[in-house]
Amino acid sequence: GAGVSQTPSNKVTEKGKYVELRCDPISGHTALYWYRQSLGQGPEFLIYFQGTGAADDSGLPNDRFFAVRPEGSVSTLKIQRTERGDSAMYLCASSFLGGNTEAFFGQGTRLTVV
Amino acid sequence: SQELEQSPQSLIVQEGKNLTINCTSSKTLYGLYWYKQKYGEGLIFLMMLQKGGEEKSHEKITAKLDEKKQQSSLHITASQPSHAGIYLCGADVGQGAQKLVFGQGTRLTINP
Numbered sequence: 001g002a003g004v005s006q007t008p009s010n011k012v013t014e015k016g017k018y019v020e021l022r023c024d025p026i027s028g029h030t031a032l033y034w035y036r037q038s039l040g041q042g043p044e045f046l047i048y049f050q051g052t053g054a055a056d057d058s059g060l061p062n063d064r065f066f067a068v069r070p071e072g073s074v075s076t077l078k079i080q081r082t083e084r085g086d087s088a089m090y091l092c093a094s095s096f097l098g099g100n101t102e103a104f105f106g107q108g109t110r111l112t113v114v
Numbered sequence: 115s116q117e118l119e120q121s122p123q124s125l126i127v128q129e130g131k132n133l134t135i136n137c138t139s140s141k142t143l144y145g146l147y148w149y150k151q152k153y154g155e156g157l158i159f160l161m162m163l164q165k166g167g168e169e170k171s172h173e174k175i176t177a178k179l180d181e182k183k184q185q186s187s188l189h190i191t192a193s194q195p196s197h198a199g200i201y202l203c204g205a206d207v208g209q210g211a212q213k214l215v216f217g218q219g220t221r222l223t224i225n226p
Contacts, residue, residue, distance in 0.1 A: 004156075033213075033214075040218070040219075041218055041219070042118075042202050042204070042218050042219050043204075043216050044216070045213045045215070048213060058213075059213070091156060091157065102147065102159045102162050103159070104159060105149070105156040105157040106156050107156040108154075108155065108156050
């Protein structure tokens with residue numbers, strides 16, 4: 001596709017439920033990043049993939065959060081036993097090779113846990 | 115914790131006026147990125163600066179990185195309603211170029 005695609009654009013879920021957020025990066029981009037943005041704040045790093053492997057997952061807040069990228073393209077961010085504090089905008093970005101090249105962001109998934 | 119400070123946090127200017135947004139770090143920046151975000155949407159890449167003293171321009175927006183590579187400014191000339199939005203600076207602070215630390219953002223409003 002022309003840009004980074006994230007689905008769904010909005011997700012409302014009940015506390016305790018499991019959710020999956022999908023990111024489809026720009027074709028050919030080997031690096032993929034997940035960020036989380038709370039209202040009125042800048043994005044915070046969650047996890048970075050180079051190819052299929054998670055090169056850096058130090059930003060994941062706890063073991064309820066997990067992300068995969070099995071074929072080195074589409075990635076899924078999975079959140080178990082959601083809590084109200086997980087409510088935020090989840091942003092995905094991709095770049096070519098990673099490193100000092102600009103990252104292109106998707107439109108984000110707004111997650112609301114009620 | 116935030117390692118980048120943006121100022122001001124919000125800015126209201128009259129259409130046609132010039133404005134400047136600043137981004138400051140206590141650490142050396144290895145790459146400085148400026149993004150724009152419409153409320154509730156994703157980030158749009160504006161410019162990337164890497165070298166001390168570097169300056170880049172695109173249309174009416176100019177970004178600079180100081181010689182010490184600890185401060186960047188974004189300057190908009192003759193502002194237009196289309197410039198309204200949230201401006202975010204993001205930087206590689208040496209933790210790995212793939213992990214950006216962002217400032218809290220500057221909300222820009224343009225009054226007609």
